Amino acid sequence: QQQVKQSPQSLIVQKGGISIINCAYENTAFDYFPWYQQFPGKGPALLIAIRPDVSEKKEGRFTISFNKSAKQFSLHIMDSQPGDSATYFCAASMEGGTSYGKLTFGQGTILTVHP
């Protein structure tokens, strides 16, 4: 029930294309869904996050789409650039109760954007 399943494992996109990464969760108590970006040799960095009362959130070229009934959420990267090449992790947490903000991560997607 604590799992977050992420797909695909790897993704290759041409410059200017749209990158789409999908995640699914089981625990309906999750109430915070962030996406993290990680470059080699660096720690993950928060990219964008959404809460379940919103179906979509956009920040620049990055958009999260959230489907509460299907328990799925996805990251769309518009106009993908070679500099977007990194590993992307979706995550989920319960910000109340006894979980104290523990993040449950998906397995990650290695995105490669070809110039």
Next chain:
Amino acid sequence: KAGVTQTPRYLIKTRGQQVTLSCSPISGHRSVSWYQQTPGQGLQFLFEYFSETQRNKGNFPGRFSGRQFSNSRSEMNVSTLELGDSALYLCASRVGRATGELFFGEGSRLTVL
């Protein structure tokens, strides 16, 4: 503002030894959590500290322990190292107890031989 600082960045140990990793959170952040990152298991939660108290713990054996000091700095210790403990250990801090953005450090890369 300085980010999360982890030391050492790289270390090599042999089986059976123990290791202590250190984390200095962003100034003003009172919550520190630790994650283990491996190619096979991905990012897994180890534990979280707030005001020197462990608030949450992941599914790791008792060989993994941690603590937080009054200045919010944190350490984690792994005793009786096993080959499978080879991983990137990431520390993250946040302002409050459970909400908001987690800021990660660059990690401590542990290799167990």
